[in-house]
Amino acid sequence: xxxxxxxxxxxxxxxxxxxxxxxxxxxxxxxxxxxxxxxxxxxxxxxxxxxxxxxxxxxxxxxxxxxxxxxxxxxxxxxxxxxxxxxxxxxxxxxxxxxxxxxxxxxxxxxx
Amino acid sequence: xxxxxxxxxxxxxxxxxxxxxxxxxxxxxxxxxxxxxxxxxxxxxxxxxxxxxxxxxxxxxxxxxxxxxxxxxxxxxxxxxxxxxxxxxxxxxxxxxxxxxxxxxxxxxx
Numbered sequence: 001x002x003x004x005x006x007x008x009x010x011x012x013x014x015x016x017x018x019x020x021x022x023x024x025x026x027x028x029x030x031x032x033x034x035x036x037x038x039x040x041x042x043x044x045x046x047x048x049x050x051x052x053x054x055x056x057x058x059x060x061x062x063x064x065x066x067x068x069x070x071x072x073x074x075x076x077x078x079x080x081x082x083x084x085x086x087x088x089x090x091x092x093x094x095x096x097x098x099x100x101x102x103x104x105x106x107x108x109x110x111x112x
Numbered sequence: 113x114x115x116x117x118x119x120x121x122x123x124x125x126x127x128x129x130x131x132x133x134x135x136x137x138x139x140x141x142x143x144x145x146x147x148x149x150x151x152x153x154x155x156x157x158x159x160x161x162x163x164x165x166x167x168x169x170x171x172x173x174x175x176x177x178x179x180x181x182x183x184x185x186x187x188x189x190x191x192x193x194x195x196x197x198x199x200x201x202x203x204x205x206x207x208x209x210x211x212x213x214x215x216x217x218x219x220x221x222x
Contacts, residue, residue, distance in 0.1 A: 004155070042214035043201060090155055100146050101210070103155030
C-alpha cells in the first residue's frame with residue numbers, strides 16, 4: 001500500500017514564525033500536492049509538483065512556498081505564519097494522470 | 113469560484129436505508145470524478161471513481177452515477193451502516209488537476 005506520511009499531526013506556532021510541514025511518500029509517485037481543509041471551503045490546492053525541483057501554484061499559494069529536492073519528499077513552508085493560516089494541511093501523492101490521490105493523515109496547524 | 117459544489121453540508125440517514133450524496137460541477141471538460149471519505153483527524157481515503165465514458169460504477173455497497181449533460185454526479189450507499197458516518201468529498205478534474213467540493217457530513221443513525 002502507498003503510504004504518505006506527514007511528520008506532525010498537531011503543531012502550534014507563533015505568528016511570524018517560519019513553519020515547515022514535511023511530507024514523504026514511499027511509492028515513487030511523481031506528483032505531490034499540498035491542500036488545506038477549512039470548514040465550508042473543502043480542500044483547496046496550495047501548491048503541487050510534478051517532479052523533482054518542479055513546483056506550480058495552486059489556487060491559494062499566497063503566504064506559502066514549497067520545496068521538492070527529492071522525489072519522495074515535498075515540503076510546505078509558511079514563510080511568516082499568520083493566524084489565518086490556522087488550518088488542517090493535507091499532503092497527497094499520485095502516480096500520474098487519471099490516478100486518484102493518496103492522502104496523508106494531515107497536520108492540524110494552529111497559529112497563535 | 114467553486115468549480116465543484118456539494119450543496120448539502122450534512123445528511124442523516126437511518127441504518128439500512130440508502131444514502132445519496134450529490135455533487136455538481138461547472139466545467140464540461142472534466143472527465144474524471146472521484147469520491148473520498150474522511151474521518152475526523154485522518155486524511156481522506158479514496159472510495160470510488162468514474163470516468164466520463166461511463167454513467168455508472170459500482171463497488172460493493174457504493175455506486176457512483178454520472179449525468180454529464182447535467183454536470184452532476186451522485187454517490188449511493190446501500191445499505192448504509194453506522195461506520196459510513198464520515199465526511200464525503202467529491203472531486204472532478206481532467207487528470208492534470210482535481211477540484212474538490214466542500215464535503216457532505218453523513219451521519220448514519222443506528
